[in-house]
Amino acid sequence: MSLMTVDQAAELLSVCSRTVYNMAADGRIPVVRMRGRSLRVHREKLEAMLEDEAAASIRAAGGVKENTTCRTNEATHLSGGSATSYQLESTLDDLLGQKTTRRQRR
Incomplete structure (x- = not known):
């Protein structure tokens, strides 16, 4: 069991x-x-609690495991939350291997 100070826990x-x-x-x-x-904080218990909270938050945001049939050998990933249009375009660029056209702001 490792313990950390209040300041260390606050930083974490x-x-x-x-x-x-x-x-x-x-x-x-x-x-x-x-x-x-x-006062000392249990490091391992706090880290486990944070991991559980993060997983619950992903599920609450609508993240689910993708169970679609895929023609590639890529692993399935949890998805959830919102992506900006820039993030979506960037992902599309990575998938296509080329730059998509982006309108310039005036």
Whole structure:
């Protein structure tokens, strides 16, 4: 078991340390109190929790495993969320191996 400080957990979660303390008080993250005052966060449990939350968020966004018959040997990927028109054009360019025409803004 490895423990990390509140500041390390805050950096991992991209939040301020006060938010980590609030999350600990609410029981939203796995913590240990050291000598009554000092707070430490379970690194492995927090990372597992983040992975579970990320997977749930992908499913909630409509991401599903593609089960279509494909003529290539490419692996199936989770898809979900929204893509910008630029991202779609870039993906199409990669698939076609050439640049698609893009209108210029005036």
